[in-house]
Amino acid sequence: MKDYFRNLWAGIVTTWVGMRLTLRYLIKPSVTLRYPEERPVIPAGYRGIHGYDEEKCSVCKSCAAACPVDCITIEQLGRGKDAMVMRFEVDYSRCLFCDLCTIPCPTQCIWLSERYDLAGYTREECRIDFARPKSPEEIAAHEELLRKKEEEKKAKAAAAAAAKAKKEAETKAAAEASAPQAGDAPTRDGAA
Ligand code: SF4
């Protein structure tokens, strides 16, 4: 009988202790968020998923060269100022978020942003291609532009080579015309 009441009292006390703790946390401000409806405040300097401005990118590939784990893949159509970015992919299954890729960028068109939600089920989902998708018409137009520029370049090179050859021929002809001939009359000091 005595044990019965002792156990009953122990049950009441332990329930009260547990409920007191529950009540205390019930009135305290919450430390969790209803993600994804609620989002955390990201501190300044956070290194998240890259930001990329394709319009400013010169496709110099300095960022890819600086990456210590080779996780940036860049593909382009054309070269130099005429390059069009076809693929600018970062493999986040390897990225260290070290920020080394942003330092050598001459146009500051790549940076580490505050984006952090990179959940996925496969490794493929860890790859993000930041390049703007191009339509077949846009690609064809760019290829045509490249072809025209290449033709212009070749025409200019051919014109420059022809001008150079002409100048060399004129110089040679002038030198031959001014050179003394075998039948020329000797000068006063006897030289031919
Ligand atoms: S943050 Fe570091 S690891 Fe990630 S892409 Fe840039 S250089 Fe490579």
Ligand code: SF4
């Ligand atoms: S370093 Fe900058 S400009 Fe050069 S390819 Fe990378 S993002 Fe583009």
